[in-house]
Amino acid sequence: MTIQPTRGYRAFQVVNAVALTAVVAVTLFPFVNIVARSFSGEQEIRSGEVGLVPRGFTVETYRHVMSDSMFWTNYRNTVVYTVVATIISIVLTTCYAYVLSKRQLKGRGVLVGIAVFTMFFNGGLIPNYVLVSELGLRNSLWAIVLPNAISVFNLLVMKAFFESLPVELEEAATVDGASTYGTLLRIVLPLSKAILATMLLFYAVSFWNSWFAGFLYLDRQELFPVTVYLRNLIAGATAGADQTAASDSALQIAASIQAVTIVLTMLPIMLVYPFIQRYFVSGVMLGAVKG
Amino acid sequence: MSLTKPADSVPEVVPPPAGVAGRPRRRTWRTAVRRDWQLYSLAVLPLLFFVVFRYLPMIGNVIAFRRYSPGGDLFGEYWVGLRYFKMFLNDPTFWQVFTNTLIIGGLTLLFCFPLPIVLALLLNEVRTRWLKGFVQTISYLPHFLSIVVVAGIVLQVVNVDGVVNQGLRLVGHGAIPFIQEPGWFRTLYVSSEVWQTVGWGTILYLAALTTVDSDLYEQARIDGASRWRQTWHVTLPGIRPTMMTLLVLNIGTFLAVGFEKILLLANPLTYPTADVISTYLYRVGIVSGSFSYAAAIGLFESVIGLTLVLGANRLSRRLVGTSLW
Numbered sequence: 001m002t003i004q005p006t007r008g009y010r011a012f013q014v015v016n017a018v019a020l021t022a023v024v025a026v027t028l029f030p031f032v033n034i035v036a037r038s039f040s041g042e043q044e045i046r047s048g049e050v051g052l053v054p055r056g057f058t059v060e061t062y063r064h065v066m067s068d069s070m071f072w073t074n075y076r077n078t079v080v081y082t083v084v085a086t087i088i089s090i091v092l093t094t095c096y097a098y099v100l101s102k103r104q105l106k107g108r109g110v111l112v113g114i115a116v117f118t119m120f121f122n123g124g125l126i127p128n129y130v131l132v133s134e135l136g137l138r139n140s141l142w143a144i145v146l147p148n149a150i151s152v153f154n155l156l157v158m159k160a161f162f163e164s165l166p167v168e169l170e171e172a173a174t175v176d177g178a179s180t181y182g183t184l185l186r187i188v189l190p191l192s193k194a195i196l197a198t199m200l201l202f203y204a205v206s207f208w209n210s211w212f213a214g215f216l217y218l219d220r221q222e223l224f225p226v227t228v229y230l231r232n233l234i235a236g237a238t239a240g241a242d243q244t245a246a247s248d249s250a251l252q253i254a255a256s257i258q259a260v261t262i263v264l265t266m267l268p269i270m271l272v273y274p275f276i277q278r279y280f281v282s283g284v285m286l287g288a289v290k291g
Numbered sequence: 292m293s294l295t296k297p298a299d300s301v302p303e304v305v306p307p308p309a310g311v312a313g314r315p316r317r318r319t320w321r322t323a324v325r326r327d328w329q330l331y332s333l334a335v336l337p338l339l340f341f342v343v344f345r346y347l348p349m350i351g352n353v354i355a356f357r358r359y360s361p362g363g364d365l366f367g368e369y370w371v372g373l374r375y376f377k378m379f380l381n382d383p384t385f386w387q388v389f390t391n392t393l394i395i396g397g398l399t400l401l402f403c404f405p406l407p408i409v410l411a412l413l414l415n416e417v418r419t420r421w422l423k424g425f426v427q428t429i430s431y432l433p434h435f436l437s438i439v440v441v442a443g444i445v446l447q448v449v450n451v452d453g454v455v456n457q458g459l460r461l462v463g464h465g466a467i468p469f470i471q472e473p474g475w476f477r478t479l480y481v482s483s484e485v486w487q488t489v490g491w492g493t494i495l496y497l498a499a500l501t502t503v504d505s506d507l508y509e510q511a512r513i514d515g516a517s518r519w520r521q522t523w524h525v526t527l528p529g530i531r532p533t534m535m536t537l538l539v540l541n542i543g544t545f546l547a548v549g550f551e552k553i554l555l556l557a558n559p560l561t562y563p564t565a566d567v568i569s570t571y572l573y574r575v576g577i578v579s580g581s582f583s584y585a586a587a588i589g590l591f592e593s594v595i596g597l598t599l600v601l602g603a604n605r606l607s608r609r610l611v612g613t614s615l616w
Contacts, residue, residue, distance in 0.1 A: 095337055096337035123349045125572065127351030
């Protein structure tokens with residue numbers, strides 16, 4: 001890199017900086033707009049005045065949404081579903097990934113194949129729906145947790161990590177008479193804290209964000225996760241938009257309420273995002289290079 | 292998905308000397324289970340998961356060939372042959388949603404596959420570390436949002452009172468009701484998809500870009516290649532395996548385009564352009580209760596999806612020597 005950059009290259013650097021600034025602006029713009037809308041008065045939103053700054057500043061909408069006990073019930077559901085689902089997913093994924101990482105294990109190829117095949121072919125919506133219904137899982141936490149317990153992508157990431165651990169450590173443990181369970185718990189897992197954290201985040205974010213399973217299998221409002229709460233608000237709004245010139249006040253409130261609910265739903269993710277981002281990136285790379 | 296195949300079984304047991312007749316080279320199942328039963332036991336619950344929630348639904352697709360009534364037998368009551376397949380093949384709505392799927396899938400591929408490559412190349416030219424990191428952090432952000440949140444944001448932004456229409460009014464254009472206009476749905480869908488996925492899509496390319504041999508750049512420079520030619524002749528060939536892998540994966544999910552997002556963004560007014568196979572079978576099957584009919588459509592979609600990924604993988608291996616497995 002000792003060669004002087006040409007004029008053309010310098011021009012390119014300027015264009016590049018402009019292009020990347022545009023990328024950042026376009027990415028952030030909708031966020032800023034939603035936050036601005038959430039703090040704006042209904043009147044100002046409806047008349048199309050709200051851009052990047054709140055108009056008719058009010059926190060009344062926040063107070064209104066947060067006083068809805070169903071919102072908090074559903075928010076709590078999301079937390080509970082996410083915690084339970086993440087724990088189960090981590091346990092199952094760790095167990096299977098550890099088994100798959102044992103190269104000398106007889107039948108390993110078949111076990112890998114069973115998992116990988118499901119990445120490219122799945123039963124489809126209807127048979128899954130029929131199955132979950134017939135198992136009697138509807139209207140329970142298990143309808144959300146069990147059908148998505150193992151993500152094959154995460155499984156392969158973890159398998160790749162276990163394979164990269166030095167074999168000698170485990171061999172030494174075996175020689176000392178440790179069982180497989182003991183080796184996994186006391187030798188392997190303490191060395192795998194980084195990957196466990198990554199898996200935890202992968203699963204937790206995906207369960208936090210999921211809505212379709214809840215929408216499909218839960219009928220009672222007090223069981224909904226907060227994403228389904230938000231979805232019903234949005235669906236109400238689009239259905240309302242069909243009836244043109246519907247100018248009742250319920251609909252007018254909906255716009256600012258939607259914005260507030262959107263902000264409150266994404267808030268936890270946004271708050272932890274700066275800290276978790278690099279774990280995600282390293283996880284994706286690990287999965288891609290060795291998966 | 293491996294690009295580099297690791298050396299398989301590491302011989303941890305000294306192979307038996309040649310001439311010891313009748314001794315099997317591989318351990319038998321009996322000795323394998325006796326030796327590794329603890330390992331196998333760890334696989335039991337995960338296998339149960341795969342059997343029940345992944346393979347049972349695959350078998351459950353037999354209801355596409357059988358009469359099924361809700362609450363009845365999981366696998367239906369009696370055979371009806373290809374009746375449901377004939378039904379949907381003669382259903383004009385099916386062909387409409389099939390066409391929509393191809394168009395939306397094609398547009399998504401057209402924009403969401405190359406744009407991450409372009410963005411990664413641009414980011415790769417940034418020499419200021421913090422600036423590069425900043426752009427990356429911001430552009431990954433939408434990936435972490437729930438689809439419901441994304442749909443909510445889209446609907447607010449393009450609403451009649453939203454910022455997009457404010458911009459239109461600024462240039463003297465009348466407001467456009469984007470959400471209700473069938474003609475705008477695909478633009479809406481693809482741009483929101485670009486917004487959400489392009490930044491995150493650069494990760495693998497950025498990783499691949501760091502592995503391109505710097506000696507090649509040196510040589511190209513000595514040969515008098517301009518920056519542009521270096522990009523064309525060194526950088527792009529260097530990330531070709533990553534490009535092909537992602538292309539194959541993209542093609543594999545071609546028909547399954549954005550089910551959840553379309554479900555959230557579309558409404559009866561935009562169905563003519565928005566409705567795709569998966570949302571159609573959702574409405575026919577789960578909302579209207581024609582399970583067998585919808586299962587037939589779903590099976591058709593899955594089989595085409597599998598064929599596409601196998602075909603694309605084969606082609607990729609033949610043409611550039613990169614394949615998923």
